[in-house]
Amino acid sequence: MDLDQIWHQFIDHLLDNEEITQASLRKFTGIPFIYIHYHLAQNDNSKLFFLIKKAASLSMRGKQLHCETIFVRQEEHVYVFRHRFFVPQQKMFCCGNLCPDCILFRS
Template structure:
């Protein structure tokens, strides 16, 4: 699975929103951070977080991916989030706790 393609789709979906003027991704120690220039009449972090989740879900559609978005900081109109796409890990052994996703229950 090519995550670069997912990232490009994600950024394109973010830029489709009229209130977002610029998006950039920078990696520090291997962790991707997205810098979003967000101009809105009311500065609502919750609305921007919803826009990010919606764009991520559109870019992940049809693939076995999850995403994690964590707010880091805001300076004027620039919002910084730690955002990553990851493949969910499946259990490879039985731990004996009768977990709902136990490999013993797979057919």
């Protein structure tokens, strides 16, 4: 699974919305931040969160990924979020050690 491709799809899905004029990914010390230029008459962060979740779900479709979005700051019409894609911490295969959380014991 190539995370760069997922990030590219995610940014493309964000830019499909007409309220979002610009979206970019920047990494500082390995932590990904998304910068979004969002223009809406009223200050409605919940709609922007919905648009981010929708774009992320479209990008993650068919893959074993989760995402986390945390609001960082806002300046004028620029919103900054810490956003990351991650693999869930579940066992996906049997290693043969008879672990208590082995997938063989799932019903």
